[in-house]
Amino acid sequence: MIDVENLTRKFGDITAVDKLTFHIGEGEVFGFLGPNGAGKTTTMRMLSCLISKTSGKARIAGYDVSDETDSLKIRKIIGLLPENNGLYDDLTAYKNLDFYGKLYECSKTQRKENIEYFLKLLGLWDKRDVLAGTFSKGMKQKLAIARSLIHEPEILFLDEPTANLDPESSKTVRDFIIDLKKEKKTIFLNTHNLDEAQRICDKIGIFNTKLMVIGSPEELEDSILEKKTAIQLKEVNDKILKALGNLSLRNLTIDNNKLIIDVVNPENENPIIVDAIVSAGGKVQYMTQINSTLEDVYLKFVRGKK
Amino acid sequence: MKLWKSWVIATKDFSTFREKKNTIYPLIVLPLLFSIGLPILIGRIGNVIEGIGNLIKVIGLPILITGSSSNDITVLLNSFSFFYIMFAFILPSTLASYSILGEKIEKSLEPLLATPITDTELLLGKIITSFLPCVAIIYFSAVIFMVLSDAVTYNTIGYLFFPNWNMAIILLLAVPLVSILSIQLNVIISSRVSDVRTTTQLGLLLFLPFIGLYIFLETSIISLNIINLLGIFVILFVVVAVIFSISKAIIQRDKIITKRG
Ligand SMILES: Nc1ncnc2c1ncn2[C@@H]1O[C@H](COP(=O)(O)OP(=O)(O)O)[C@@H](O)[C@H]1O
Ligand SMILES: [Mg+2]
Numbered sequence: 001m002i003d004v005e006n007l008t009r010k011f012g013d014i015t016a017v018d019k020l021t022f023h024i025g026e027g028e029v030f031g032f033l034g035p036n037g038a039g040k041t042t043t044m045r046m047l048s049c050l051i052s053k054t055s056g057k058a059r060i061a062g063y064d065v066s067d068e069t070d071s072l073k074i075r076k077i078i079g080l081l082p083e084n085n086g087l088y089d090d091l092t093a094y095k096n097l098d099f100y101g102k103l104y105e106c107s108k109t110q111r112k113e114n115i116e117y118f119l120k121l122l123g124l125w126d127k128r129d130v131l132a133g134t135f136s137k138g139m140k141q142k143l144a145i146a147r148s149l150i151h152e153p154e155i156l157f158l159d160e161p162t163a164n165l166d167p168e169s170s171k172t173v174r175d176f177i178i179d180l181k182k183e184k185k186t187i188f189l190n191t192h193n194l195d196e197a198q199r200i201c202d203k204i205g206i207f208n209t210k211l212m213v214i215g216s217p218e219e220l221e222d223s224i225l226e227k228k229t230a231i232q233l234k235e236v237n238d239k240i241l242k243a244l245g246n247l248s249l250r251n252l253t254i255d256n257n258k259l260i261i262d263v264v265n266p267e268n269e270n271p272i273i274v275d276a277i278v279s280a281g282g283k284v285q286y287m288t289q290i291n292s293t294l295e296d297v298y299l300k301f302v303r304g305k306k
Numbered sequence: 307m308k309l310w311k312s313w314v315i316a317t318k319d320f321s322t323f324r325e326k327k328n329t330i331y332p333l334i335v336l337p338l339l340f341s342i343g344l345p346i347l348i349g350r351i352g353n354v355i356e357g358i359g360n361l362i363k364v365i366g367l368p369i370l371i372t373g374s375s376s377n378d379i380t381v382l383l384n385s386f387s388f389f390y391i392m393f394a395f396i397l398p399s400t401l402a403s404y405s406i407l408g409e410k411i412e413k414s415l416e417p418l419l420a421t422p423i424t425d426t427e428l429l430l431g432k433i434i435t436s437f438l439p440c441v442a443i444i445y446f447s448a449v450i451f452m453v454l455s456d457a458v459t460y461n462t463i464g465y466l467f468f469p470n471w472n473m474a475i476i477l478l479l480a481v482p483l484v485s486i487l488s489i490q491l492n493v494i495i496s497s498r499v500s501d502v503r504t505t506t507q508l509g510l511l512l513f514l515p516f517i518g519l520y521i522f523l524e525t526s527i528i529s530l531n532i533i534n535l536l537g538i539f540v541i542l543f544v545v546v547a548v549i550f551s552i553s554k555a556i557i558q559r560d561k562i563i564t565k566r567g
Contacts, residue, residue: 011564048420051560072422080420084413090325091318102314103421131325147417 001026001155001186002047007056009042016042018210019056024203026154027184029177031201033191035302038208040190041083044157047188048080060155076104079153081161085144089133093124093143096132097150104151111150118146122176138169145176155186162196174200198294212301220297228290229270231259234283243280247273260290311423315431316438319405323439329404334443337393341451344386348379349458379459380467386451387473388520393444394484395516401436402492410496415562425557429493429550436489437482444481448473475535483542488512490549494556498565 002024009017016039024030032040045051047058049071061077063070087096094115101111119125122142127135132143141161148156161177162170177200180187191197197204198217205214213220233240236257244252244259251262263269266289277284323330409415418428452468459467495508519538549556 045416045563050416050419050563072424075420075422078420080417082413082416082420084416086412086414086417088318088322088412088414090322095318095321099314099318100417100421103311103418103423105422144417 001028001061002030002188003057003059004047005057007043007046007058008054009039009046009051010054015209017046020207020211022205022211022214024186024188026186028203029181029187029189029201031189031191031197031204032207033194033197033204033298034207035192038192040192040207041159043207044080044159044188044190048078048157049074076151077153078155078157079148079151081144081148081156081158083159083163085140087132087135087140087144087147089131091132092129093119093132093135094128096143097147100147101150106151114150114152115146118149122146122172136169138165138172141165141169141173142176145173149180153185155188156180157188157190159190160192161189162191162193194294194298204294206298206301208302213297217294220294221292223297226262226264227266227292229261229263229266229273229287230290231261231273231277231287232285233257233259233277234285236282240277240280240282243276244273247276249273307424307426309427309430311427312431312434315423315428316434319432319435320439322408323401326404329400330439333397333400333440337390337397337443337447338450340386340389340393341447342454345451345454345458348382348455379463383455383459383467384472386455387476390444390448390451390473390476391480391484392513392516392520393447394440394481395488395513397440397443398436398485398489399492401440402432402489403496405432405435406493406496410562419559419563425559426550428557429490432493433486433489436492437485440485441482444485445477448477471532472535475532475539479539480535480542483539483546486546487542487549490546490556494549497557497562 002022004023005021007017007020008015018039020043022030032043034040042051046053047060047065049065053066058065060074063074065071065074088099091099097115097118098111101115106114115128116125119128122145124139124142124146127139132140135143145158145161148158158177162173165173174196177187177189181200189197189201202216203214204217204220206212206220213223215223234257236254236259249261250264253260261273263273270287274284274287409418452473456466456468491512495504499508
């Protein structure tokens with residue numbers, strides 16, 4: 001559905017997007033995860049035919065984003081929720097949607113039905129004749145989402161849909177996106193929110209100017225070889241620390257008598273560590289294996305860049 | 307090209323104008339003041355002919371007031387007619403720059419440009435947006451001007467001065483063309499700069515050629531006859547058509563979206 005190869009965009013000397021390559025299949029929900037300034041918005045704008053690329057290739061549903069006739073076809077089948085909602089404050093909620101419905105060449109009945117459907121779904125139907133300018137941030141975002149769906153696009157581009165929203169509205173928006181997933185829409189979601197990416201997406205790309213890693217949330221978590229063992233002791237003393245010191249552990253932190261140790265191969269290393277602690281007179285209360293989280297993966301790649 | 311899409315954009319803009327009455331009202335006031343005020347001035351010409359002469363000297367219009375007063379009156383009426391070309395240049399500029407800057411301020415250009423709309427459709431939409439209200443106001447006030455002028459001058463000059471060919475060409479050819487040109491120029495400027503003040507200043511700069519033309523006309527270097535008016539019309543038409551044909555270069559999507567601040 002979305003095929004990108006070595007996609008690059010420069011602003012003067014700044015490279016905002018560097019040789020980006022990935023593939024997103026039909027019906028997939030892709031989380032494009034990266035910190036502020038990573039180049040997420042720039043990428044989305046190139047894919048939605050708003051700005052030109054410096055080099056590389058990008059195809060949406062087989063159409064070339066840089067071809068003029070293709071770009072009209074692409075724009076017909078995609079929906080875009082930009083970073084700023086871009087609603088017309090002086091138009092009512094209904095008129096905002098109707099205007100876009102017309103530009104997307106929807107029939108009169110299709111507009112009528114879809115506007116009613118989405119406004120009801122998002123709890124804005126009662127406010128349909130109210131000027132959008134009077135809406136709260138959360139309501140505006142919902143209205144902008146409805147706008148991006150008015151023509152029933154196959155592919156949806158969402159640029160940080162929950163940024164700057166209160167928790168309540170964030171949840172509504174997030175649940176709504178999860179519902180869209182059931183309709184088998186292909187969704188490209190920009191976010192800097194790990195939790196959001198993990199909860200919503202089938203596939204995640206960690207991106208900071210360059211694509212660091214891409215895969216399902218589980219694949220990413222497993223991609224970090226380092227695992228951690230946590231051992232809660234009754235008490236940590238010098239004797240135990242000395243014994244552990246002899247094991248030349250890779251990374252040891254102690255918090256509240258809880259040891260957290262990086263291990264590569266827990267099956268082999270854990271017994272040795274426990275033996276050492278017990279021999280030194282330590283009392284193990286419990287121990288657990290800490291699997292790496294998406295956060296670890298994210299931080300590793302995003303920090304690793306510097 | 308789907309013309310109806312331009313119309314969709316224009317009607318959307320009309321709805322937002324309705325909510326922004328203070329952008330529209332000043333537009334109506336200026337031509338109306340002129341159209342009512344000038345005939346009143348002319349009506350009193352017998353008594354205040356000297357006063358007008360002074361007034362004209364003060365505002366720098368090099369009209370030579372000589373001969374009989376009915377001659378003076380026709381000269382005046384003719385040069386006042388030319389004001390409607392200037393209105394056609396001034397009036398749309400606020401609306402045209404607002405119609406682009408407004409979209410920029412609301413950050414609505416991004417979702418708008420993401421729809422399947424071509425640059426020509428968008429530009430034409432924005433032209434209609436500013437063109438229709440301005441030309442309507444100009445025609446409306448020109449009718450008032452002509453009726454009032456006829457009413458106050460009939461006794462002195464002995465015939466109805468308006469309607470006449472000069473005014474017909476001005477209203478039917480020059481006014482629409484000059485409006486479109488003004489809109490195009492303002493769209494070009496406002497899609498490149500982001501604050502209203504710069505736009506207005508640049509817009510005024512563009513007005514200079516018209517002042518120049520006016521002075522030429524008044525000093526009789528060029529006279530305001532039908533042939534010359536038609537010549538000006540042809541030049542304008544070519545300029546407008548050329549600008550329209552390069553609408554892709556005017557609506558530079560990449561620049562509009564990525565321009566910061
Ligand atoms: N219009 C622009 N002009 C110059 N630099 C830009 C422009 N847009 C983005 N950039 C730069 O490109 C980089 C990526 O920006 P952006 O795509 O907005 O990141 P993100 O959406 O991930 O926060 C940043 O360093 C930003 O400063
Ligand atoms: Mg961004």
